[in-house]
Amino acid sequence: MIKQISIFTENRKGAMRDITETVSNAGIDIYNVVTNDSAEYGIARMLLTDPDKGLELLRSKGYMCKIDKVIGVQIPDDVGSLTKLLTDMESININIEYLYVSYSRDSKTPLAIMKAAGYAEIEESLKSKGYTII
Numbered sequence: 721m722i723k724q725i726s727i728f729t730e731n732r733k734g735a736m737r738d739i740t741e742t743v744s745n746a747g748i749d750i751y752n753v754v755t756n757d758s759a760e761y762g763i764a765r766m767l768l769t770d771p772d773k774g775l776e777l778l779r780s781k782g783y784m785c786k787i788d789k790v791i792g793v794q795i796p797d798d799v800g801s802l803t804k805l806l807t808d809m810e811s812i813n814i815n816i817e818y819l820y821v822s823y824s825r826d827s828k829t830p831l832a833i834m835k836a837a838g839y840a841e842i843e844e845s846l847k848s849k850g851y852t853i854i
Contacts, residue, residue: 721839722792723771727764727778727785731757742781743774752822791839792854793832805832812845
């Protein structure tokens with residue numbers, strides 16, 4: 721499992737720069753960031769080299785944030801590989817709360833990042849289907 725930071729922030733000019741500056745000034749590398757927004761606020765989800773330190777720093781700057789556990793699944797860089805993963809997830813009767821695709825620096829392959837209940841079951845089932853879990 722991967723620790724991901726979810727940061728609740730105002731939807732305003734410079735908000736993302738403030739967040740990234742806070743973590744980068746502390747020497748923390750950002751592997752991935754994905755944002756969702758509404759008219760007044762946004763949620764930034766980040767994978768960091770040191771999520772615990774990042775959480776502490778962001779909270780000290782007044783951000784409301786938390787650590788979520790997510791699962792990373794390496795998928796081939798082929799057309800339809802995400803659809804195949806989602807079909808496999810459906811076949812084991814797992815509901816995905818959210819998903820985004822990143823890139824694994826280590827394996828140099830796409831990485832599906834998912835939040836869902838039942839991590840042990842997901843990991844076991846997907847490994848048996850040939851997937852590499854991060």
